[in-house]
Each structure stands twice: as structure tokens, then as C-alpha cells.
């Protein structure tokens with residue numbers, strides 16, 4: 089069994105996300121052209137590529153906030169934008185927590201937005217705090233938390249939205265490297281325990297490999313798929329040991345070579 093991937097890779101079934109022949113233009117700018125991507129349900133796809141190659145555009149199109157000019161975007165069998173939107177939760181780079189709300193109230197926002205009463209939302213979310221390493225911080229304000237803790241609150245809020253599809257746009261870009269490593273390990277364990285269909289956009293090659301079942305490299309604009317790398321990693325005791333395995337080193341080198349190419 090591949091390290092950190094639990095049984096999710098083996099449990100692939102049903103519909104996931106599919107982009108077929110997708111082109112998106114902004115005026116004269118062709119952001120992506122003829123893009124084909126497939127993310128089987130409950131697997132995790134990492135997307136890396138040069139700045140401006142259309143990575144965020146892909147997430148916007150999956151989420152239904154934007155539509156392709158050509159081609160089809162399908163999310164769990166639906167192509168209509170409103171249906172795609174209903175299936176996706178988006179976690180941005182900045183945690184976007186509301187500073188005037190307590191941490192618990194922030195984590196409840198997505199449930200309240202869906203019409204769940206404030207009281208019921210709190211009853212449902214409070215027990216999750218321990219699992220997210222946030223026990224005891226329920227009544228604090230976001231400014232009293234570290235950056236890593238704020239991102240965990242942000243991710244908790246994203247998860248309780250109970251959407252099958254998670255769109256992660258540089259989710260740890262604002263964190264320092266030590267905090268980032270801890271949150272990456274935590275996120276991988278969390279997603280192994282509670283699988284979702286994930287598209288992760290990142291500039292961090294190690295992050296892409298640690299969190300994804302497959303990584304695609306996009307070409308510079310107009311964005312197309314330049315390479316696909318299935319991620320198969322051996323069991324390893326610690327993150328440091330995993331990063332030193334021949335499999336990880338080979339994948340990282342291959343990814344960097346594609347990016348440089």
C-alpha cells in the first residue's frame with residue numbers, strides 16, 4: 089500500500105471530475121487550451137506549472153464559477169454550473185477567517201450558510217476540534233492562533249461544508265516552511281481517513297507529491313497537460329525518511345525536469 093494514501097487509491101469508483109477538450113479565453117488571452125483532465129472519485133490530483141498557466145482557471149471552471157468557452161467540465165456526473173458549485177468546497181491561500189467571530193463560530197460558517205441553525209452547527213462542529221488539534225481554542229479569535237492553526241480552522245470549515253470535491257488553491261502558500269510541513273502531514277492523514285475528490289494547485293513540488301495520487305504538470309500559457317506522474321510511494325516511518333526514499337527522489341527529479349523543460 090502506498091505511503092499515506094490509505095485505501096483511497098484502491099477504492100476508486102464512480103464518477104469524479106472530468107475536463108474534456110477545455111479551452112478558456114479572457115479576451116485575447118487564451119488561458120487554457122484543449123485541456124483534458126480526469127480525477128477519479130476520492131482521489132487527489134496535484135497541478136503544478138508556471139505562473140499564469142491557468143491553474144486557478146481550472147479550479148474556477150471545476151467549481152462552476154467560470155465556464156469553458158469550448159469543451160466540457162463534469163463534476164460527479166453534473167455539467168451544469170450550479171450543480172458543479174453545489175458539489176465543491178474551495179479552500180483559498182489565505183484563511184479568510186472572520187476576525188470578529190470566535191474560532192468555533194468561524195468553523196460553523198459553512199453550515200450556517202446552508203441554513204443549519206447556529207446552535208445545531210456548534211453542536212456538530214465542536215466535537216471535531218480535538219481531531220483538528222484545536223481543542224481549547226473554540227472561544228478564541230483568529231488573531232490569537234498561529235498561522236498553521238488558522239489554516240486548520242479554515243480546512244475544518246471547508247470539510248464540514250460536506251462537499252465531495254475539495255479545491256485547494258495554494259492552501260499553505262502563506263505559511264512558513266516548518267508550519268507548512270506539519271500541516272501537509274496532517275492534511276494527508278486527514279484526507280486518508282476521510283477521502284474526498286481533491287484538486288490541489290501548488291507551486292511546491294514536494295507538497296504536490298506528498299498530498300496527491302497523481303500530479304500533472306501544465307505547460308506555460310495556454311495551459312495544457314505537459315506531463316502526468318502517478319505517485320506511488322513506499323511505506324516510510326517519518327516524513328524525512330519518505331522524502332529520502334529512491335521513489336520520492338525519482339518523482340521529485342522527474343517533476344522538476346518537466347517544470348524546467
Ligand SMILES: Nc1ncnc2c1ncn2[C@@H]1O[C@H](COP(=O)(O)OP(=O)(O)OP(=O)(O)O)[C@@H](O)[C@H]1O
Pocket residue numbers: 114117118119137138139140141142143144145146309
Ligand atoms: N478574470 C480574468 N480576466 C482576464 N485575464 C485573466 C482572468 N483570470 C485569469 N486571467 C489570465 O489567464 C491566465 C491564467 O491565469 P490563472 O490565474 O489561471 O493562472 P495560474 O496558473 O493560476 O497563475 P499563478 O500560478 O500565478 O497563480 C493569466 O494570463 C491571467 O492573467
